[in-house]
Amino acid sequence: MAEGCECCCRCRFSIKRISDAIFVLGERLETVKLAGGFEQASGNMGLLIDGQWHDQWYDTEKHGGKFKRDASSFRNWVTADGSAGPSGEGGFKAEPGRYHLYLSLACPWAHRTMIFRRLKGLQNMISVAIVNAYMGDQGWNFAPGRGVVPDIVNDTQYLHQVYTAAKPDYSGRVTVPVLWDRERQTIVNNESSEIIRMFNSAFDQLGARPGDYYPESLRQAIDEINAFVYSNINNGVYKAGFATSQDAYEQAVIALFEALGMLEQRLGEQRYLVGNTLTEADWRLFTTLIRFDSVYVGHFKCNLKRIADYPNLSNYLCDLYQVPGVSETIDLESCKQHYYQSHQTINPTGVVPVGPGLDLGRPHDRDRFD
Numbered sequence: 115m116a117e118g119c120e121c122c123c124r125c126r127f128s129i130k131r132i133s134d135a136i137f138v139l140g141e142r143l144e145t146v147k148l149a150g151g152f153e154q155a156s157g158n159m160g161l162l163i164d165g166q167w168h169d170q171w172y173d174t175e176k177h178g179g180k181f182k183r184d185a186s187s188f189r190n191w192v193t194a195d196g197s198a199g200p201s202g203e204g205g206f207k208a209e210p211g212r213y214h215l216y217l218s219l220a221c222p223w224a225h226r227t228m229i230f231r232r233l234k235g236l237q238n239m240i241s242v243a244i245v246n247a248y249m250g251d252q253g254w255n256f257a258p259g260r261g262v263v264p265d266i267v268n269d270t271q272y273l274h275q276v277y278t279a280a281k282p283d284y285s286g287r288v289t290v291p292v293l294w295d296r297e298r299q300t301i302v303n304n305e306s307s308e309i310i311r312m313f314n315s316a317f318d319q320l321g322a323r324p325g326d327y328y329p330e331s332l333r334q335a336i337d338e339i340n341a342f343v344y345s346n347i348n349n350g351v352y353k354a355g356f357a358t359s360q361d362a363y364e365q366a367v368i369a370l371f372e373a374l375g376m377l378e379q380r381l382g383e384q385r386y387l388v389g390n391t392l393t394e395a396d397w398r399l400f401t402t403l404i405r406f407d408s409v410y411v412g413h414f415k416c417n418l419k420r421i422a423d424y425p426n427l428s429n430y431l432c433d434l435y436q437v438p439g440v441s442e443t444i445d446l447e448s449c450k451q452h453y454y455q456s457h458q459t460i461n462p463t464g465v466v467p468v469g470p471g472l473d474l475g476r477p478h479d480r481d482r483f484d
């Protein structure tokens with residue numbers, strides 16, 4: 115596993131920033147390309163209204179300064195036999211080479227799907243496109259840059275073009291991840307919690323790697339902890355970071371750290387969130403924890419503690435990070451660049467912090483539960 119600047123000696127990337135040099139990334143993503151830095155942040159998010167792009171930051175005014183996340187719009191399921199899933203319509207049969215996944219390396223929701231694609235060995239069955247870390251005037255885009263994988267399927271410049279290719283009059287936010295169907299030329303689904311369930315089992319008959327992260331007998335326990343983690347932690351950091359009133363921010367931060375405290379206790383008694391079985395609940399928590407000390411502590415002001423200050427959570431984070439293949443899905447530098455440069459209302463200078471240096475490859479104590 116590469117650590118810190120050792121990476122510059124072993125791979126084809128040159129170090130252009132101090133933060134590249136000191137950051138521990140684990141194995142570099144195969145696709146990473148450094149393109150001499152990013153354009154200056156101009157700080158917009160936006161959305162489509164009747165198929166037309168509008169630059170517009172989240173509207174927190176109507177909710178007393180609170181950030182409210184919109185529900186995802188495309189909710190069909192890929193299934194083993196093409197029958198309809200829990201929502202949407204049928205006709206999306208699992209087939210190698212048929213589906214294409216749009217990702218951002220920075221996004222914790224997209225990261226879940228990248229981890230499942232990797233854990234289930236679906237890299238040769240499901241292709242990917244990876245957006246630029248910087249979300250500019252027209253939202254997510256494929257401008258050349260660190261980690262970018264161009265959209266070879268729809269040949270788009272902007273992710274919003276994928277949404278309008280599926281639905282020309284689409285109204286709503288343009289988010290990653292997106293699962294695209296080459297055959298029907300449409301978006302199957304843009305909700306990460308559902309995409310990981312599809313990857314977990316729909317491709318099993320086609321040679322996916324064994325592993326069930328949502329086993330029947332644990333479903334109720336997984337659903338319960340997922341709901342708690344989503345509201346207080348996964349979305350909790352966003353509620354804190356995107357709050358535009360003191361009250362909304364404080365409410366979110368207090369709930370977040372209460373929840374982390376509860377998990378710290380729970381992880382003192384068992385290896386994973388649901389007993390000693392590694393499940394999707396762990397991966398859903400992982401993608402927030404891995405960004406926490408680098409991004410959420412500073413950028414989202416979630417600073418009562420760092421994950422490094424919790425003995426159980428920090429060892430648990432190392433445990434998951436060291437599951438084979440997982441470190442290859444992580445590029446913390448892209449995460450920092452995305453958040454600190456794209457959210458100009460929060461960080462107008464676009465300056466990206468250099469630290470912290472993390473050593474997630476260090477030995478951990480989680481096998482004490484075996």
Ligand SMILES: N[C@@H](CCC(=O)N[C@@H](CS)C(=O)NCC(=O)O)C(=O)O
Pocket residue numbers: 159160185186220221222223224287288289290291304305306307
């Ligand atoms: N519910 C979605 C949320 C995805 C999401 O919010 N992605 C963020 C990136 S971290 C995004 O693309 N945001 C763009 C926007 O809101 O305009 C999921 O879990 O798939």
